[in-house]
Amino acid sequence: MQFFVVRSGQPGCEPTCPEWVSAEGTIVDESPARFKKLLKSLGDRRLPIVVTSPGGDVDAALAIGRMIRARKLDVAVGKTRFVGCQPEERDCRANDDKGARHVGIAYSGEAYCNSACPLMFAGGTRRVVGEWAFLGVHQIxxxxxxxxxxxxxxxxxxxxxxxxxxxxxxxxxxxxxxxxYEMSKATERKLEAYLTDMGVDRAVVNLMKVTPATDIRKIEPVAMLEMKLTTKLGGVELLTSIEVCRTVPAAGNCRVFTSVDLE
Known part of the structure; x- marks a missing residue:
């Protein structure tokens, strides 16, 4: 899984734009260490996490989820379309005057959080999955x-x-x-304890157990809300839209950037 701090490139947001952490890819053993390093670079800033992932290592997902909760971060299932410098580009200067290394637009379409990813997602303080995003679980x-x-x-x-x-x-x-392809009793107890700590219903584990590992069970928006897997109906725009910076006070993930900052 790769992590990048992104500033909104939505027209009309400057000089005060929302920022977030893009988290995309498979969750592997090294992912918690990478995430911890990124959080350290942010200091006291609390940016929402925009995640798309097919899943991966369960223990790593739990570790990231706990870090998210410890920092009281919000999470949305979504994708980031990068503008200017792409994540794989080195020595890119296209965004030098944008106030951020990475600029982009967050959106819900074709975003997904499957397998172990919902465990990471459960760590969010506020958790949202848009109508056009997909969240699914299956057997471990x-x-x-x-x-x-x-x-x-x-x-x-x-x-x-x-x-x-x-x-x-x-x-x-x-x-x-x-x-x-069958969840052990020890794993079941561990997942139930984790979800209880996160305020999520154990029904999520029951869905995992009854869904074959070769399949994926989509959880519908209303069901996610009933299981307390999400905290409200809505999508990634609730955390990353320019509207969050137009309230009084502005959301905590908004940052002011002007040409003076380039001097």
């Missing part, structure tokens, strides 16, 4: 890998008995593995 897949370890050992004979004096790993190889 657990992969077990069997490894063979080779050692180099040295011995010494003491009083006629052989004793090991050193033992060093010289190699490891994968000798097979298997997958399970």
């Amino acid at each position: 897949t657990t992969t077990y890998v069997q490894m063979e370890t080779q050692y180099r050992m040295k011995y010494r004979v003491v009083n006629g008995k052989k004793k090991v004096t050193s033992k060093k790993v010289v190699g490891r190889r994968n000798v097979g593995g298997y997958k399970t």
